[in-house]
Amino acid sequence: MIEAPPLEPRELGVTDGVHVESVSRTFAGRRGPVAALKGMSLDVSPGEIVVVVGPSGSGKTTLLELVCGLQQPDAGRVDCAPAALMPQRDLLLPWLGALDNATLALRARGIKRAEARALAGPWLQRFGLAGFEDTRPAALSGGMRQRVSFLRSLLAGKPVLALDEPFAALDAITRAEMQAWLATMLAQAPRTVVLVTHDVEEAVVLGDRVIVLSPRPGRAVAEVEVGLPRPRRRTDPELTALRERVYTALGVPQ
Amino acid sequence: MRRLISGWRPALLLAVLLGAWEVYVDTGGADPLILPSPHAIAQSLYVDRALLWSNFLITAEEVLLGIFVAATAALLLASAMHFFVTLRRATYPLLIASQTVPIPILAPVLVLWLGFGLLPKLVVVALVSFFSIVVTTMAAFAAIDPDLLKLMRTFDASRWRTFTDVELPAALPGVFTGTKIAVIVAVIGAVFAEQSGANAGLGYLFEQSIPQLLTARAYAAVVILSMFAIALFAVLTLVERLTVPWALQPNGDSPR
Numbered sequence: 001m002i003e004a005p006p007l008e009p010r011e012l013g014v015t016d017g018v019h020v021e022s023v024s025r026t027f028a029g030r031r032g033p034v035a036a037l038k039g040m041s042l043d044v045s046p047g048e049i050v051v052v053v054g055p056s057g058s059g060k061t062t063l064l065e066l067v068c069g070l071q072q073p074d075a076g077r078v079d080c081a082p083a084a085l086m087p088q089r090d091l092l093l094p095w096l097g098a099l100d101n102a103t104l105a106l107r108a109r110g111i112k113r114a115e116a117r118a119l120a121g122p123w124l125q126r127f128g129l130a131g132f133e134d135t136r137p138a139a140l141s142g143g144m145r146q147r148v149s150f151l152r153s154l155l156a157g158k159p160v161l162a163l164d165e166p167f168a169a170l171d172a173i174t175r176a177e178m179q180a181w182l183a184t185m186l187a188q189a190p191r192t193v194v195l196v197t198h199d200v201e202e203a204v205v206l207g208d209r210v211i212v213l214s215p216r217p218g219r220a221v222a223e224v225e226v227g228l229p230r231p232r233r234r235t236d237p238e239l240t241a242l243r244e245r246v247y248t249a250l251g252v253p254q
Numbered sequence: 255m256r257r258l259i260s261g262w263r264p265a266l267l268l269a270v271l272l273g274a275w276e277v278y279v280d281t282g283g284a285d286p287l288i289l290p291s292p293h294a295i296a297q298s299l300y301v302d303r304a305l306l307w308s309n310f311l312i313t314a315e316e317v318l319l320g321i322f323v324a325a326t327a328a329l330l331l332a333s334a335m336h337f338f339v340t341l342r343r344a345t346y347p348l349l350i351a352s353q354t355v356p357i358p359i360l361a362p363v364l365v366l367w368l369g370f371g372l373l374p375k376l377v378v379v380a381l382v383s384f385f386s387i388v389v390t391t392m393a394a395f396a397a398i399d400p401d402l403l404k405l406m407r408t409f410d411a412s413r414w415r416t417f418t419d420v421e422l423p424a425a426l427p428g429v430f431t432g433t434k435i436a437v438i439v440a441v442i443g444a445v446f447a448e449q450s451g452a453n454a455g456l457g458y459l460f461e462q463s464i465p466q467l468l469t470a471r472a473y474a475a476v477v478i479l480s481m482f483a484i485a486l487f488a489v490l491t492l493v494e495r496l497t498v499p500w501a502l503q504p505n506g507d508s509p510r
Contacts, residue, residue: 065404068404068407068408069408070404070407070408083408084408084409085404085405085408087401087402087404087405088401089399089401091399091401091402091405093419093420093423093424094500094501095423095498095500095501104406104409104419105409105411107415107419108406108409108410108411108412108415108416108419109409109410110415136500138500153405156408156409156410158408162408
């Protein structure tokens with residue numbers, strides 16, 4: 001019996017969603033201003049998993065940084081519950097073992113090391129990393145590192161998780177394993193999730209809903225409701241049909 | 255550097271070179287008063303050991319203290335420059351400009367100003383060592399992945415917490431790299447400072463031995479100085495391996 005995790009944010013409430021309303025964001029580029037997002041809207045209900053797919057440079061990372069409050073929009077409104085980022089690369093600190101890396105957010109809040117380790121320890125076991133508590137990142141596999149990175153963001157205790165192409169750097173086999181694993185973990189520790197990716201299969205396997213972005217400047221051009229029960233099978237004809245729909249919305253010829 | 259002397263090949267080469275030198279001097283190729291033979295230098299190392307040792311201790315003190323002061327000051331300045339962009343913009347060009355001042359000319363002035371004791375030597379050693387340590391430490395700070403700092407912000411980490419938990423450890427390998435470069439020039443700096451005005455130290459001993467035609471003793475001092483620099487480098491490499499092993503692992507995805 002797994003007891004209730006100590007740092008679980010309170011039950012996700014009505015205010016724990018994500019609301020992005022006709023947001024625009026422009027950067028100063030070398031050859032004039034570059035509009036990353038223009039008229040982008042996104043609504044994520046508390047506890048919902050929304051996957052945003054779009055071509056490279058469609059402002060996916062900008063969207064996540066807006067959600068996390070790392071950037072402010074030039075126009076429009078962003079109204080989000082506190083969010084923790086999980087970056088594309090694992091960015092684990094090479095001088096710390098897996099457990100100390102996982103507790104980074106706890107330590108940032110001023111929790112003492114021993115206490116933080118005691119809190120995170122059971123989670124590391126649930127994440128299949130028992131016995132690797134003091135192993136440095138260099139000695140962990142890519143999948144393990146990504147799991148530590150995810151745990152680190154999860155333990156920030158924020159109601160919203162912003163995942164930036166979390167598995168893009170992994171090989172195809174590990175990526176498929178990690179997607180299944182992430183779905184299981186999110187079922188155990190519910191969060192409002194915004195995940196950006198350019199992997200269409202990942203989007204339909206993981207998401208409750210898939211939002212398709214236009215090329216730069218990015219805005220939502222299509223929405224695909226997945227609504228299939230979990231665990232999902234990649235070969236499920238309904239899933240492949242949804243995948244085709246997303247590809248069509250992206251303008252990829254079939 | 256895997257090992258200080260890796261294998262027999264460099265040892266053999268050194269033996270051949272020393273042998274050639276010995277034969278050259280012994281067969282009258284050079285006046286032993288101008289170029290002493292290796293065995294004469296070895297003899298001086300043994301005969302003058304008490305004198306060489308006491309002077310070595312003086313020079314070693316100057317070098318070690320100077321490096322310590324330089325490394326500490328460099329880490330503090332690099333941290334401050336990392337924190338405050340305005341300070342970095344104001345200081346960095348001056349720092350580079352300061353390196354164009356020739357130390358051999360500065361050394362006598364410093365002796366005039368600070369006297370014949372330890373202080374001017376310490377200052378010279380620190381000055382020649384400081385620059386490389388600041389530059390490599392700043393490079394280590396600059397190499398930290400900006401996404402890591404964003405991550406810390408979404409974790410609500412304070413600026414200071416981010417510095418102590420993420421940035422400072424990430425900069426430590428830079429301090430080691432700079433200090434390893436610095437030890438070699440630090441020894442040269444100490445010798446220059448001693449030759450500009452001193453009453454002890456291996457640089458002073460060298461300066462005194464030449465006019466007395468004790469050339470072998472002067473060379474013995476040089477041998478000890480080089481051995482000292484090599485030993486310092488080796489010790490630093492060892493300390494680096496023990497302190498920041500993660501920075502030396504090829505697979506270590508350091509926070510760049």
